[in-house]
Amino acid sequence: MVPDDRKYTQEHEWILIEDGVGMIGVTDFAAGELGDVVFVELPEPGSEFSQGDTVGTIESVKAVADLFLPVSGEIVEINEAVVDTPELVNSDPMDEGWLFKVKLSDISEADQLMDAAAYGELLGG
Amino acid sequence: MSEPTNLKSTPLTDWHQQHGGKMVPFAGFSMPVQYEGVLAEHACVRERVGLFDITHMGEIFVSGPGAEAWIDGLVTNRVTGIPTGKIVYNAMCRPDGGVLDDMLVYRLGETEWLIVCNASNHAKISGWLEKNLPADGVDLDDQSDQTALIAVQGPDSRELLCRLGALADRAHEVEALKFYTAFTHEGPAGRWIVSRTGYTGEHGYELYLPNGDAVAIWEELLTRGEDLGVAPIGLAARDTLRFEVCYCLYGHELEEDITPLEAGIGWAVKLKKDDFVGRQALLMQKSEGIPRRIVCLEITGRGIARQGARVLYQGQDVGLVTSGTFSPTLKKPLAMALVEAAISEGELAVDIRGRTIACRIISFPFLSARTKGDPRSERMLP
Numbered sequence: 035m036v037p038d039d040r041k042y043t044q045e046h047e048w049i050l051i052e053d054g055v056g057m058i059g060v061t062d063f064a065a066g067e068l069g070d071v072v073f074v075e076l077p078e079p080g081s082e083f084s085q086g087d088t089v090g091t092i093e094s095v096k097a098v099a100d101l102f103l104p105v106s107g108e109i110v111e112i113n114e115a116v117v118d119t120p121e122l123v124n125s126d127p128m129d130e131g132w133l134f135k136v137k138l139s140d141i142s143e144a145d146q147l148m149d150a151a152a153y154g155e156l157l158g159g
Numbered sequence: 160m161s162e163p164t165n166l167k168s169t170p171l172t173d174w175h176q177q178h179g180g181k182m183v184p185f186a187g188f189s190m191p192v193q194y195e196g197v198l199a200e201h202a203c204v205r206e207r208v209g210l211f212d213i214t215h216m217g218e219i220f221v222s223g224p225g226a227e228a229w230i231d232g233l234v235t236n237r238v239t240g241i242p243t244g245k246i247v248y249n250a251m252c253r254p255d256g257g258v259l260d261d262m263l264v265y266r267l268g269e270t271e272w273l274i275v276c277n278a279s280n281h282a283k284i285s286g287w288l289e290k291n292l293p294a295d296g297v298d299l300d301d302q303s304d305q306t307a308l309i310a311v312q313g314p315d316s317r318e319l320l321c322r323l324g325a326l327a328d329r330a331h332e333v334e335a336l337k338f339y340t341a342f343t344h345e346g347p348a349g350r351w352i353v354s355r356t357g358y359t360g361e362h363g364y365e366l367y368l369p370n371g372d373a374v375a376i377w378e379e380l381l382t383r384g385e386d387l388g389v390a391p392i393g394l395a396a397r398d399t400l401r402f403e404v405c406y407c408l409y410g411h412e413l414e415e416d417i418t419p420l421e422a423g424i425g426w427a428v429k430l431k432k433d434d435f436v437g438r439q440a441l442l443m444q445k446s447e448g449i450p451r452r453i454v455c456l457e458i459t460g461r462g463i464a465r466q467g468a469r470v471l472y473q474g475q476d477v478g479l480v481t482s483g484t485f486s487p488t489l490k491k492p493l494a495m496a497l498v499e500a501a502i503s504e505g506e507l508a509v510d511i512r513g514r515t516i517a518c519r520i521i522s523f524p525f526l527s528a529r530t531k532g533d534p535r536s537e538r539m540l541p
Binding site: 094124 | 196
Protein backbone atom coordinates (compact mmCIF):
# COMPACT_ATOMS: atom_id res chain seq x y z
CA MET A 35 0.00 0.00 0.00
CA VAL A 36 1.23 3.43 -0.91
CA PRO A 37 0.20 6.01 1.74
CA ASP A 38 -2.09 8.66 0.21
CA ASP A 39 -1.16 11.51 2.57
CA ARG A 40 1.82 12.55 0.43
CA LYS A 41 3.19 12.99 -3.09
CA TYR A 42 5.80 10.97 -4.96
CA THR A 43 8.49 11.42 -7.62
CA GLN A 44 9.85 9.34 -10.46
CA GLU A 45 13.04 9.03 -8.40
CA HIS A 46 11.12 7.19 -5.67
CA GLU A 47 11.11 9.98 -3.14
CA TRP A 48 8.10 11.11 -1.12
CA ILE A 49 7.16 14.57 0.14
CA LEU A 50 4.64 15.21 2.89
CA ILE A 51 3.59 18.89 2.81
CA GLU A 52 2.19 20.73 5.83
CA ASP A 53 1.93 24.52 6.13
CA GLY A 54 4.20 25.11 3.15
CA VAL A 55 6.97 22.88 4.47
CA GLY A 56 7.68 19.54 2.85
CA MET A 57 9.21 16.58 4.66
CA ILE A 58 11.14 14.43 2.21
CA GLY A 59 12.31 10.85 2.25
CA VAL A 60 12.74 7.85 0.01
CA THR A 61 10.00 5.29 -0.51
CA ASP A 62 9.86 1.71 0.76
CA PHE A 63 10.58 0.60 -2.78
CA ALA A 64 13.71 2.75 -3.04
CA ALA A 65 14.98 1.59 0.35
CA GLY A 66 14.46 -2.03 -0.66
CA GLU A 67 16.24 -1.55 -3.97
CA LEU A 68 19.21 0.18 -2.32
CA GLY A 69 19.68 -2.46 0.33
CA ASP A 70 21.34 -1.71 3.67
CA VAL A 71 21.91 2.06 3.84
CA VAL A 72 25.20 2.93 5.55
CA PHE A 73 25.75 6.59 4.72
CA VAL A 74 23.55 9.62 4.13
CA GLU A 75 24.79 13.00 2.93
CA LEU A 76 22.21 15.76 3.42
CA PRO A 77 22.10 19.42 2.34
CA GLU A 78 23.03 22.27 4.67
CA PRO A 79 20.03 23.86 6.42
CA GLY A 80 19.58 27.37 5.10
CA SER A 81 20.71 26.54 1.59
CA GLU A 82 18.35 27.12 -1.31
CA PHE A 83 17.82 24.90 -4.34
CA SER A 84 15.62 24.56 -7.38
CA GLN A 85 13.29 21.71 -8.20
CA GLY A 86 15.25 18.71 -9.51
CA ASP A 87 18.59 19.77 -8.01
CA THR A 88 20.82 17.10 -6.54
CA VAL A 89 21.00 17.91 -2.85
CA GLY A 90 22.64 14.86 -1.34
CA THR A 91 23.46 11.19 -1.61
CA ILE A 92 22.34 8.04 0.02
CA GLU A 93 24.68 5.07 -0.02
CA SER A 94 24.18 1.42 0.68
CA VAL A 95 26.97 -1.13 0.95
CA LYS A 96 26.82 -1.66 -2.79
CA ALA A 97 25.31 1.43 -4.39
CA VAL A 98 25.12 5.20 -4.42
CA ALA A 99 21.93 7.12 -5.18
CA ASP A 100 21.52 10.85 -5.58
CA LEU A 101 18.87 12.69 -3.63
CA PHE A 102 16.85 15.10 -5.74
CA LEU A 103 14.80 18.00 -4.52
CA PRO A 104 11.16 17.44 -5.60
CA VAL A 105 10.25 21.12 -5.16
CA SER A 106 12.17 24.39 -5.11
CA GLY A 107 12.88 25.99 -1.77
CA GLU A 108 15.05 26.44 1.28
CA ILE A 109 16.29 23.54 3.38
CA VAL A 110 14.97 24.21 6.88
CA GLU A 111 15.83 21.06 8.78
CA ILE A 112 17.66 17.78 8.33
CA ASN A 113 17.06 14.54 10.18
CA GLU A 114 20.16 14.26 12.39
CA ALA A 115 18.98 10.83 13.56
CA VAL A 116 19.30 9.42 10.06
CA VAL A 117 22.81 10.86 9.68
CA ASP A 118 23.89 9.03 12.84
CA THR A 119 21.73 5.96 12.20
CA PRO A 120 21.42 5.50 8.44
CA GLU A 121 19.66 2.13 8.89
CA LEU A 122 16.53 4.12 9.77
CA VAL A 123 16.13 4.54 6.01
CA ASN A 124 15.66 0.78 5.74
CA SER A 125 13.70 0.16 8.91
CA ASP A 126 11.23 3.03 8.53
CA PRO A 127 11.74 4.94 5.26
CA MET A 128 8.27 6.51 5.26
CA ASP A 129 8.38 7.94 8.79
CA GLU A 130 11.38 7.93 11.15
CA GLY A 131 13.74 7.58 8.19
CA TRP A 132 12.73 10.96 6.73
CA LEU A 133 15.70 12.90 5.40
CA PHE A 134 15.16 16.66 5.33
CA LYS A 135 12.53 19.42 5.22
CA VAL A 136 12.19 22.14 2.63
CA LYS A 137 10.21 25.37 2.75
CA LEU A 138 8.53 25.50 -0.63
CA SER A 139 9.13 28.66 -2.65
CA ASP A 140 6.38 27.77 -5.13
CA ILE A 141 3.61 25.65 -3.65
CA SER A 142 2.21 24.94 -7.14
CA GLU A 143 5.21 22.77 -7.96
CA ALA A 144 3.73 20.11 -5.70
CA ASP A 145 0.86 19.71 -8.18
CA GLN A 146 3.30 18.28 -10.74
CA LEU A 147 4.15 15.36 -8.47
CA MET A 148 2.46 11.97 -8.46
CA ASP A 149 -0.28 11.09 -6.03
CA ALA A 150 -0.38 7.71 -4.31
CA ALA A 151 -2.44 6.11 -7.08
CA ALA A 152 -0.06 7.26 -9.81
CA TYR A 153 2.96 6.14 -7.83
CA GLY A 154 1.34 2.79 -7.19
CA GLU A 155 0.95 2.41 -10.94
CA LEU A 156 4.60 3.30 -11.47
CA LEU A 157 5.49 0.46 -9.13
CA GLY A 158 3.42 -1.86 -11.27
CA GLY A 159 0.02 -1.66 -9.61
CA MET B 160 12.35 -5.42 -15.28
CA SER B 161 14.00 -7.01 -18.26
CA GLU B 162 17.03 -9.18 -17.77
CA PRO B 163 19.25 -10.92 -20.27
CA THR B 164 17.64 -14.28 -20.98
CA ASN B 165 20.79 -16.08 -22.05
CA LEU B 166 22.23 -16.21 -18.55
CA LYS B 167 23.48 -19.54 -17.28
CA SER B 168 21.87 -21.05 -14.25
CA THR B 169 23.24 -23.29 -11.51
CA PRO B 170 21.48 -26.31 -9.99
CA LEU B 171 20.49 -23.92 -7.17
CA THR B 172 19.07 -21.06 -9.27
CA ASP B 173 15.45 -22.12 -8.73
CA TRP B 174 16.09 -22.51 -5.02
CA HIS B 175 17.51 -18.98 -4.79
CA GLN B 176 14.52 -17.51 -6.61
CA GLN B 177 12.06 -19.40 -4.42
CA HIS B 178 13.80 -18.29 -1.21
CA GLY B 179 14.08 -14.55 -1.64
CA GLY B 180 17.37 -14.40 -3.48
CA LYS B 181 17.70 -11.14 -5.43
CA MET B 182 19.13 -12.36 -8.71
CA VAL B 183 21.61 -10.38 -10.79
CA PRO B 184 23.66 -11.15 -13.88
CA PHE B 185 27.21 -12.00 -12.87
CA ALA B 186 29.90 -13.28 -15.26
CA GLY B 187 27.24 -14.74 -17.55
CA PHE B 188 25.30 -16.40 -14.72
CA SER B 189 22.15 -15.43 -12.89
CA MET B 190 23.37 -15.36 -9.29
CA PRO B 191 21.92 -14.25 -5.93
CA VAL B 192 23.39 -10.91 -4.83
CA GLN B 193 21.56 -10.97 -1.51
CA TYR B 194 18.74 -12.59 0.45
CA GLU B 195 18.01 -11.03 3.84
CA GLY B 196 20.41 -8.11 3.40
CA VAL B 197 24.13 -7.69 3.02
CA LEU B 198 24.81 -6.57 6.60
CA ALA B 199 22.91 -9.46 8.20
CA GLU B 200 24.49 -11.95 5.82
CA HIS B 201 27.98 -10.55 6.43
CA ALA B 202 27.49 -10.85 10.20
CA CYS B 203 26.13 -14.38 9.81
CA VAL B 204 29.41 -15.52 8.24
CA ARG B 205 31.64 -13.59 10.67
CA GLU B 206 29.74 -14.87 13.72
CA ARG B 207 28.09 -18.16 12.72
CA VAL B 208 28.07 -19.92 9.36
CA GLY B 209 26.79 -19.14 5.87
CA LEU B 210 26.31 -20.99 2.59
CA PHE B 211 27.33 -19.60 -0.78
CA ASP B 212 26.46 -20.91 -4.21
CA ILE B 213 29.64 -20.22 -6.18
CA THR B 214 28.96 -22.71 -8.95
CA HIS B 215 29.89 -20.01 -11.46
CA MET B 216 33.59 -20.64 -10.76
CA GLY B 217 35.46 -22.60 -13.45
CA GLU B 218 36.79 -26.10 -12.74
CA ILE B 219 39.35 -27.38 -15.23
CA PHE B 220 40.85 -30.81 -14.55
CA VAL B 221 44.34 -31.47 -15.85
CA SER B 222 45.84 -34.93 -16.05
CA GLY B 223 48.70 -36.83 -17.59
CA PRO B 224 52.37 -37.49 -16.93
CA GLY B 225 53.28 -34.00 -18.11
CA ALA B 226 50.65 -32.13 -16.09
CA GLU B 227 52.79 -31.24 -13.08
CA ALA B 228 55.62 -29.56 -14.97
CA TRP B 229 53.26 -27.98 -17.47
CA ILE B 230 51.06 -26.30 -14.84
CA ASP B 231 54.16 -25.15 -12.97
CA GLY B 232 55.36 -23.39 -16.11
CA LEU B 233 52.12 -21.39 -16.36
CA VAL B 234 51.63 -20.25 -12.77
CA THR B 235 53.60 -18.01 -10.41
CA ASN B 236 53.61 -20.19 -7.30
CA ARG B 237 55.36 -23.54 -6.95
CA VAL B 238 53.14 -26.57 -7.50
CA THR B 239 55.78 -29.19 -8.29
CA GLY B 240 56.38 -31.64 -5.50
CA ILE B 241 53.31 -30.81 -3.45
CA PRO B 242 51.55 -33.83 -1.91
CA THR B 243 48.18 -35.14 -3.05
CA GLY B 244 45.44 -33.13 -1.36
CA LYS B 245 47.47 -29.93 -1.22
CA ILE B 246 46.12 -26.68 -2.71
CA VAL B 247 48.22 -23.72 -3.85
CA TYR B 248 47.07 -20.17 -4.58
CA ASN B 249 48.51 -18.82 -7.84
CA ALA B 250 48.45 -16.08 -10.36
CA MET B 251 48.62 -16.94 -14.05
CA CYS B 252 50.46 -14.23 -15.95
CA ARG B 253 51.03 -12.98 -19.45
CA PRO B 254 54.66 -12.85 -20.64
CA ASP B 255 54.74 -9.18 -19.56
CA GLY B 256 53.79 -10.11 -16.00
CA GLY B 257 50.19 -8.86 -16.16
CA VAL B 258 47.73 -11.10 -14.36
CA LEU B 259 45.38 -13.18 -16.54
CA ASP B 260 43.63 -14.56 -13.47
CA ASP B 261 44.23 -15.76 -9.94
CA MET B 262 43.36 -19.36 -9.19
CA LEU B 263 43.63 -22.35 -6.93
CA VAL B 264 45.62 -25.38 -8.11
CA TYR B 265 44.75 -28.71 -6.45
CA ARG B 266 46.84 -31.84 -6.60
CA LEU B 267 44.30 -34.65 -6.63
CA GLY B 268 46.69 -37.51 -7.43
CA GLU B 269 50.10 -38.34 -8.84
CA THR B 270 49.08 -37.10 -12.29
CA GLU B 271 45.69 -35.50 -11.61
CA TRP B 272 45.21 -31.80 -10.96
CA LEU B 273 42.39 -29.26 -10.73
CA ILE B 274 42.56 -25.59 -11.65
CA VAL B 275 39.79 -23.38 -10.23
CA CYS B 276 39.52 -20.02 -11.95
CA ASN B 277 37.20 -17.02 -11.74
CA ALA B 278 33.94 -17.19 -13.70
CA SER B 279 34.70 -13.84 -15.30
CA ASN B 280 37.98 -15.20 -16.70
CA HIS B 281 36.89 -18.75 -17.41
CA ALA B 282 36.80 -18.47 -21.20
CA LYS B 283 40.09 -16.59 -21.25
CA ILE B 284 41.85 -19.16 -19.07
CA SER B 285 40.41 -22.08 -21.05
CA GLY B 286 41.73 -20.48 -24.20
CA TRP B 287 45.12 -19.78 -22.64
CA LEU B 288 45.47 -23.37 -21.45
CA GLU B 289 44.45 -24.75 -24.86
CA LYS B 290 46.88 -22.45 -26.59
CA ASN B 291 49.76 -23.55 -24.35
CA LEU B 292 48.87 -27.25 -24.36
CA PRO B 293 51.78 -29.51 -25.38
CA ALA B 294 51.33 -32.08 -28.15
CA ASP B 295 51.06 -34.92 -25.66
CA GLY B 296 51.34 -35.79 -22.00
CA VAL B 297 48.67 -33.40 -20.74
CA ASP B 298 44.89 -33.68 -21.00
CA LEU B 299 42.35 -30.98 -20.14
CA ASP B 300 38.83 -31.75 -18.98
CA ASP B 301 36.65 -28.73 -18.25
CA GLN B 302 34.00 -29.95 -15.81
CA SER B 303 32.56 -26.54 -14.94
CA ASP B 304 29.12 -27.23 -16.39
CA GLN B 305 28.85 -30.49 -14.47
CA THR B 306 30.25 -29.21 -11.17
CA ALA B 307 28.39 -27.36 -8.44
CA LEU B 308 30.38 -25.47 -5.81
CA ILE B 309 28.99 -24.70 -2.37
CA ALA B 310 31.06 -22.71 0.13
CA VAL B 311 30.39 -23.27 3.83
CA GLN B 312 32.05 -20.42 5.70
CA GLY B 313 32.17 -19.15 9.24
CA PRO B 314 33.30 -20.19 12.72
CA ASP B 315 30.62 -22.91 12.89
CA SER B 316 31.38 -24.32 9.43
CA ARG B 317 33.33 -27.30 10.76
CA GLU B 318 30.53 -28.26 13.12
CA LEU B 319 27.99 -27.97 10.30
CA LEU B 320 29.97 -29.90 7.72
CA CYS B 321 30.53 -32.76 10.16
CA ARG B 322 26.76 -33.14 10.44
CA LEU B 323 26.29 -33.95 6.73
CA GLY B 324 24.95 -37.48 6.34
CA ALA B 325 27.09 -38.16 3.29
CA LEU B 326 30.24 -37.29 5.26
CA ALA B 327 29.24 -39.12 8.44
CA ASP B 328 31.94 -41.74 7.99
CA ARG B 329 34.54 -39.07 7.34
CA ALA B 330 33.75 -36.54 10.04
CA HIS B 331 37.15 -37.14 11.63
CA GLU B 332 38.80 -36.24 8.31
CA VAL B 333 36.73 -33.06 8.09
CA GLU B 334 37.77 -32.25 11.65
CA ALA B 335 41.43 -32.77 10.81
CA LEU B 336 41.44 -31.13 7.38
CA LYS B 337 44.09 -28.42 7.30
CA PHE B 338 43.83 -25.03 5.61
CA TYR B 339 44.49 -25.32 1.86
CA THR B 340 44.11 -29.07 1.75
CA ALA B 341 41.33 -31.24 0.34
CA PHE B 342 40.13 -34.82 0.08
CA THR B 343 37.92 -36.57 -2.44
CA HIS B 344 34.82 -38.44 -1.45
CA GLU B 345 32.34 -40.67 -3.25
CA GLY B 346 29.00 -38.86 -2.86
CA PRO B 347 25.50 -39.97 -3.94
CA ALA B 348 25.84 -38.60 -7.49
CA GLY B 349 29.58 -39.01 -7.95
CA ARG B 350 32.91 -37.71 -6.73
CA TRP B 351 33.09 -34.77 -4.35
CA ILE B 352 36.07 -32.65 -3.42
CA VAL B 353 35.95 -31.38 0.15
CA SER B 354 38.31 -28.42 0.37
CA ARG B 355 39.36 -26.31 3.37
CA THR B 356 39.40 -23.04 1.45
CA GLY B 357 37.30 -19.92 1.12
CA TYR B 358 37.05 -16.26 0.31
CA THR B 359 35.77 -14.81 3.57
CA GLY B 360 38.72 -14.83 5.98
CA GLU B 361 36.81 -17.22 8.23
CA HIS B 362 37.27 -20.92 8.90
CA GLY B 363 35.54 -22.56 5.98
CA TYR B 364 35.13 -25.19 3.32
CA GLU B 365 34.28 -25.43 -0.33
CA LEU B 366 32.41 -28.47 -1.62
CA TYR B 367 32.80 -29.44 -5.27
CA LEU B 368 29.82 -31.64 -6.11
CA PRO B 369 28.26 -33.23 -9.18
CA ASN B 370 25.30 -31.02 -10.13
CA GLY B 371 22.92 -33.78 -9.08
CA ASP B 372 23.96 -33.52 -5.43
CA ALA B 373 23.75 -29.74 -5.10
CA VAL B 374 20.14 -29.08 -4.06
CA ALA B 375 19.92 -31.96 -1.59
CA ILE B 376 23.20 -31.02 0.10
CA TRP B 377 22.34 -27.30 0.19
CA GLU B 378 19.01 -28.07 1.84
CA GLU B 379 20.54 -30.58 4.22
CA LEU B 380 23.12 -28.02 5.34
CA LEU B 381 20.37 -25.47 5.99
CA THR B 382 18.26 -27.98 7.93
CA ARG B 383 21.08 -29.44 9.97
CA GLY B 384 22.48 -26.00 10.69
CA GLU B 385 19.26 -24.36 11.79
CA ASP B 386 20.31 -24.29 15.47
CA LEU B 387 23.65 -22.78 14.41
CA GLY B 388 21.86 -19.92 12.63
CA VAL B 389 23.04 -20.89 9.15
CA ALA B 390 21.77 -18.79 6.23
CA PRO B 391 22.30 -18.48 2.49
CA ILE B 392 24.69 -15.64 1.60
CA GLY B 393 24.71 -13.58 -1.61
CA LEU B 394 27.51 -12.19 -3.72
CA ALA B 395 27.30 -8.73 -2.09
CA ALA B 396 28.35 -10.12 1.29
CA ARG B 397 30.93 -12.36 -0.39
CA ASP B 398 32.51 -9.14 -1.63
CA THR B 399 32.41 -7.26 1.70
CA LEU B 400 33.77 -10.33 3.51
CA ARG B 401 36.76 -10.73 1.19
CA PHE B 402 37.31 -6.98 1.19
CA GLU B 403 37.73 -6.70 4.96
CA VAL B 404 40.49 -9.32 4.97
CA CYS B 405 42.03 -7.75 1.83
CA TYR B 406 41.78 -10.72 -0.49
CA CYS B 407 42.34 -9.62 -4.09
CA LEU B 408 39.40 -9.69 -6.48
CA TYR B 409 40.06 -9.94 -10.19
CA GLY B 410 38.78 -6.83 -11.97
CA HIS B 411 39.68 -4.78 -8.89
CA GLU B 412 43.12 -5.42 -7.34
CA LEU B 413 44.10 -7.76 -10.18
CA GLU B 414 44.02 -6.96 -13.87
CA GLU B 415 45.99 -7.70 -17.00
CA ASP B 416 47.86 -4.43 -16.54
CA ILE B 417 48.68 -5.10 -12.89
CA THR B 418 51.44 -7.52 -11.89
CA PRO B 419 51.12 -9.85 -8.90
CA LEU B 420 54.03 -8.01 -7.27
CA GLU B 421 52.10 -4.75 -7.46
CA ALA B 422 48.89 -6.41 -6.25
CA GLY B 423 50.55 -7.54 -3.04
CA ILE B 424 50.49 -11.25 -3.80
CA GLY B 425 54.26 -11.50 -4.22
CA TRP B 426 54.15 -14.29 -1.60
CA ALA B 427 52.51 -16.40 -4.35
CA VAL B 428 55.26 -15.59 -6.86
CA LYS B 429 58.30 -17.88 -6.74
CA LEU B 430 60.88 -16.14 -8.89
CA LYS B 431 63.51 -18.72 -7.95
CA LYS B 432 61.63 -21.66 -9.41
CA ASP B 433 62.11 -22.89 -12.99
CA ASP B 434 60.89 -20.61 -15.71
CA PHE B 435 57.22 -19.72 -15.89
CA VAL B 436 55.27 -17.38 -18.14
CA GLY B 437 55.88 -13.86 -16.88
CA ARG B 438 58.96 -14.69 -14.80
CA GLN B 439 61.44 -12.57 -16.78
CA ALA B 440 59.18 -9.53 -16.66
CA LEU B 441 58.56 -9.96 -12.94
CA LEU B 442 62.28 -10.42 -12.23
CA MET B 443 62.97 -7.21 -14.10
CA GLN B 444 60.19 -5.37 -12.28
CA LYS B 445 61.55 -6.55 -8.96
CA SER B 446 65.09 -5.45 -9.76
CA GLU B 447 64.04 -2.09 -11.18
CA GLY B 448 61.62 -1.40 -8.36
CA ILE B 449 57.94 -2.24 -8.21
CA PRO B 450 56.24 0.97 -9.39
CA ARG B 451 52.87 0.64 -7.68
CA ARG B 452 51.44 -1.09 -4.65
CA ILE B 453 48.08 -1.83 -3.07
CA VAL B 454 47.48 0.15 0.09
CA CYS B 455 44.73 0.05 2.69
CA LEU B 456 42.95 3.35 3.18
CA GLU B 457 40.74 4.58 5.96
CA ILE B 458 38.47 7.36 4.76
CA THR B 459 38.69 9.86 7.58
CA GLY B 460 36.34 12.41 6.05
CA ARG B 461 32.69 11.72 5.32
CA GLY B 462 32.13 9.56 2.26
CA ILE B 463 32.60 6.14 0.73
CA ALA B 464 35.37 5.83 -1.87
CA ARG B 465 34.49 3.21 -4.45
CA GLN B 466 36.36 1.57 -7.31
CA GLY B 467 37.76 4.16 -9.70
CA ALA B 468 37.93 7.03 -7.20
CA ARG B 469 41.16 9.02 -7.67
CA VAL B 470 43.72 9.02 -4.88
CA LEU B 471 45.45 12.37 -4.39
CA TYR B 472 48.70 13.17 -2.62
CA GLN B 473 49.15 16.88 -2.00
CA GLY B 474 46.57 17.43 -4.71
CA GLN B 475 48.32 15.29 -7.33
CA ASP B 476 46.91 12.05 -8.76
CA VAL B 477 48.85 9.09 -7.40
CA GLY B 478 46.50 6.18 -8.06
CA LEU B 479 42.98 4.80 -8.02
CA VAL B 480 40.76 3.03 -5.54
CA THR B 481 40.41 -0.64 -6.55
CA SER B 482 37.74 -1.61 -4.00
CA GLY B 483 35.93 0.45 -1.42
CA THR B 484 32.89 0.15 0.72
CA PHE B 485 31.54 0.62 4.21
CA SER B 486 33.07 -2.12 6.33
CA PRO B 487 30.22 -3.95 8.07
CA THR B 488 32.52 -5.31 10.79
CA LEU B 489 34.62 -2.21 11.45
CA LYS B 490 31.71 0.14 10.72
CA LYS B 491 33.61 2.72 8.74
CA PRO B 492 34.39 3.48 5.11
CA LEU B 493 37.57 1.74 3.95
CA ALA B 494 39.23 1.26 0.59
CA MET B 495 42.04 -0.56 -1.15
CA ALA B 496 43.90 1.48 -3.73
CA LEU B 497 46.68 0.94 -6.26
CA VAL B 498 49.07 3.85 -5.79
CA GLU B 499 52.58 4.92 -6.66
CA ALA B 500 54.90 2.84 -4.50
CA ALA B 501 56.60 5.85 -2.91
CA ILE B 502 53.40 7.10 -1.32
CA SER B 503 53.39 6.21 2.35
CA GLU B 504 52.42 9.02 4.66
CA GLY B 505 51.21 12.54 4.39
CA GLU B 506 48.42 14.56 2.97
CA LEU B 507 46.27 11.95 1.25
CA ALA B 508 42.77 12.28 -0.08
CA VAL B 509 40.30 10.60 -2.38
CA ASP B 510 38.09 12.28 -4.93
CA ILE B 511 34.55 11.11 -4.28
CA ARG B 512 32.34 12.36 -7.11
CA GLY B 513 34.14 15.68 -7.27
CA ARG B 514 34.64 16.19 -3.56
CA THR B 515 38.08 15.87 -1.98
CA ILE B 516 37.79 13.71 1.12
CA ALA B 517 40.67 13.06 3.52
CA CYS B 518 42.02 9.55 4.01
CA ARG B 519 45.07 7.85 5.49
CA ILE B 520 47.04 4.68 4.85
CA ILE B 521 46.51 2.06 7.52
CA SER B 522 48.09 -1.33 8.07
CA PHE B 523 47.19 -4.38 6.03
CA PRO B 524 44.75 -6.10 6.31
CA PHE B 525 41.72 -4.26 7.70
CA LEU B 526 40.69 -7.39 9.58
CA SER B 527 42.87 -10.41 10.29
CA ALA B 528 41.70 -13.73 8.86
CA ARG B 529 40.73 -16.61 11.13
CA THR B 530 41.27 -19.30 8.52
CA LYS B 531 43.82 -21.18 10.63
CA GLY B 532 43.70 -22.07 14.30
CA ASP B 533 40.76 -21.29 16.56
CA PRO B 534 37.80 -20.22 14.37
CA ARG B 535 36.66 -17.92 17.16
CA SER B 536 40.01 -16.42 18.07
CA GLU B 537 40.12 -12.76 19.00
CA ARG B 538 40.73 -10.60 15.97
CA MET B 539 43.68 -8.31 15.71
CA LEU B 540 42.33 -4.93 14.69
CA PRO B 541 44.44 -2.32 12.93
